[in-house]
Amino acid sequence: MLYDLTKAAHLISLFVWIGGMVAVALALRYPSLIHMKPLKAYDRAATTPAMILALLFGILLGVQGGWFTSAWLGMKILLVLALSGLHGALVGRLRRAVWESSGEAKSGGGRFLPTGLVLLTLIVLLVTTKP
Numbered sequence: 001m002l003y004d005l006t007k008a009a010h011l012i013s014l015f016v017w018i019g020g021m022v023a024v025a026l027a028l029r030y031p032s033l034i035h036m037k038p039l040k041a042y043d044r045a046a047t048t049p050a051m052i053l054a055l056l057f058g059i060l061l062g063v064q065g066g067w068f069t070s071a072w073l074g075m076k077i078l079l080v081l082a083l084s085g086l087h088g089a090l091v092g093r094l095r096r097a098v099w100e101s102s103g104e105a106k107s108g109g110g111r112f113l114p115t116g117l118v119l120l121t122l123i124v125l126l127v128t129t130k131p
């Protein structure tokens, strides 16, 4: 029961984290539609805490389930580090957009969404198939 609840918390935090990353990636891609400042505040208030919670609940699941000796979890953690790095890169671009102008950014960052999708796909495949 506790394990299932931890997994639910892991997944809910993940949805908030990934949703926030997609919002920033879209804002950088189509900057004329969205002002960056509120998005930066949202990232600080929701997306980054959700990322930290997702990682903490993931670690808790690993401990509770005794998964830390499994190869799939090692591979997953490497991909998770890459996903966290992608989040850091997105936030860096967002901060620059807020500093450089009145909250608008030049259109760019078209690789963020496909890169994130590939990482997400690999992580979910690893955790579901556990090779």
Ligand code: HEM
Residues within 6 Å of the ligand: 007, 010, 014, 054, 055, 056, 057, 058, 059, 061, 062, 063, 065, 067, 077, 080, 083, 120, 123, 124, 127, 128
């Ligand atoms: C420090 C980082 C992380 C650790 C240690 C971790 C660990 C775990 C563990 C041990 C499970 C339970 C596996 C099971 O009971 O079968 C799990 C479930 C899951 N994790 Fe993570 N995780 C982390 C981050 C992530 C990230 C970043 C994602 C997606 C982007 C993710 C996606 C999932 C999914 C979809 C499940 C449910 C799989 C299922 O029930 O079949 N995890 N995680």
